[in-house]
Amino acid sequence: MREIVLINITGEDRPGLTAALTGVLLQGGVNILDIGLAVMHGTLSFGILVDIPDNEVATALLQSVQSKAHELNLQARYTPISEEDYQQWVDGHGDNRHIVTLLSRKVTPAQLQRVSALISQYGLTIERIERLSARVALDAPTEQGRACLEISVRGEPTDPQALRAEFFALSSEQGVDIAFQQDDLFRRNRRLAVFDMDSTLIEAEVIDELAKAAGVGEQVSAITERAMRGELDFRASFKERMALLKGLDVGVLDEIGASLRLTEGAEHLFAELKRLGYKTAILSGGFSYFARQVQARLGIDYVFANELEVVDGKVTGVAVEPIVDAQRKADLLQELAIKEGLQLEQTIAVGDGANDLPMLSLAGLGVAFRAKPLVRQSAKQAISTLGLDGVLYLLGWRDRNGCA
Structure with missing residues (x-):
């Protein structure tokens, strides 16, 4: 009669143990049904589930395993598994x-x-x-x-x-x-990552910085905050904020651009995404003038953002169509996925505002990054404790070897 036995080996790890222990199993036509090994702080935990043809072989085999374990200064423990329990385990494979x-x-x-x-x-x-x-x-x-x-x-x-x-x-x-x-298959097979820019890739809302330079900082910041929380329609609030910037001297743009700081973890994230073969994009309700600077710093493939209209060296205050709003971001995500020959399940979207929610909901992995409570609660996933490169962990990426 066959014996199904779970063998657990524990003790101090060192090279050659797996070969030595499995070598004992060469006798008797043993079939390995499952195996797992882990080492934590030099301590080995090794489990192997075996199917042994008959009782006599099982007795001799387990004695040999015990002897080899003792020789290697390891502890061996055996747990018989009934055929019924094993079948339940097999049936659960499809869960x-x-x-x-x-x-x-x-x-x-x-x-x-x-x-x-x-x-x-x-x-x-x-x-x-x-x-x-x-x-x-x-x-x-x-x-x-x-x-x-x-x-x-x-x-x-x-x-x-x-x-x-x-x-x-x-x-x-x-x-x-x-x-x-x-x-599922898609969790480790995503190939397009799109990002909001302001307060996601950079630690600022550029329109607020422009407003400060124009002397209307408090007014614009209040509107921005309400729009980010989803209390105001983005398109309407964007046009309202743009109108307040009318007459701003274009000379401040370079100064503001030079002062923009990348978010914690951004450089690491994009270096790894590039290494893993991802295409990347900025889908921003901010301005292309600054998005192209971020693109150059991070090596981003695509940029879609709003144009800042300037006439005679002054900002006109007019919002140039098409405005990159919530729906436009979602549409761009779909267009880029089609362009790259990908399914939406193979995409990642990251943003912090209410106007990012449509694209976050469409993407296979949608991440609200350091977002307002409403956005965090509505998104599929959220990261608030770590930097932007925390996204890598959601792909199964490991620090110790930099692989997914």
Whole structure:
């Protein structure tokens, strides 16, 4: 009679252990059904599920494994698995998989406990937890830290919308970003990434900077803030703000452009996206004059933004059509996907304002970056704790080897 046995080996890791242990299994026509190995701080955890043809072979084989483990100063433990339990495990292979990603400056036990409790509460089973972020020195400043855990779960949540709402509430409470994605082919096969510019790629709203130079800073900033929160129609608010800039001397543009700072993580993100073969684009309700400067700094492929009309060295205050508003951004995302021969599931969109929501909802991965609560809650995913390169973690990218 056959025996199905789970063999667990633990102990101090060193080269050659896997070969030595699997070498024992060469006898008796053993079939390997599953295998997993992890090393944490020099400690090996090795599991192997085997199908052994009959009891006599099983007894001799397990004695040999025990002897080899003792010889290598390792601990071996055996767990018999019934054919019924094994068949249930096989049948579960077709279950849906999801990825829960925790991003923070520093992951705490409270964050992980609360997230894992919600995963269980909504009928999901954790299969794997892996750290994607690099090892951190004990004395590293927390504000400069990067911590990311990727949790692979099996099953379908009993109430997906309620689970997302719970994750959102927990994110705000615990200071951690929690992403929840389907673990499918597209997650690692995206090839186009589009970005808002102001307060996403750069740490400023350019129209507010122009307004300061024109002496109408407070008026324009108030309108911008309301538009970002979704309280005002973008097109109407854009035209209103543009009118307030009438007469601004074009000479201030270079000065403002030179003062613009890239967002934390932007350079790293674009370097990696380029290395991975992505096409990138700016889809901005800001101005092409400044977007082209950002394009040059980050090596971006496409730029679509608003034109700043200037006559006789002065800004006219007229909004030049077509205005890149919420719908225009969504349309441009679709056009670029078609141009590059991609499905929308293969695209990424990142932005911070209400006018970014249509493109965020269309993209395979839509990320609200350091956004207002309404935008964060409405987007598929949100990052507020880390820099822009936190997007890489949502693709399964690992710090230790720079690969997805």
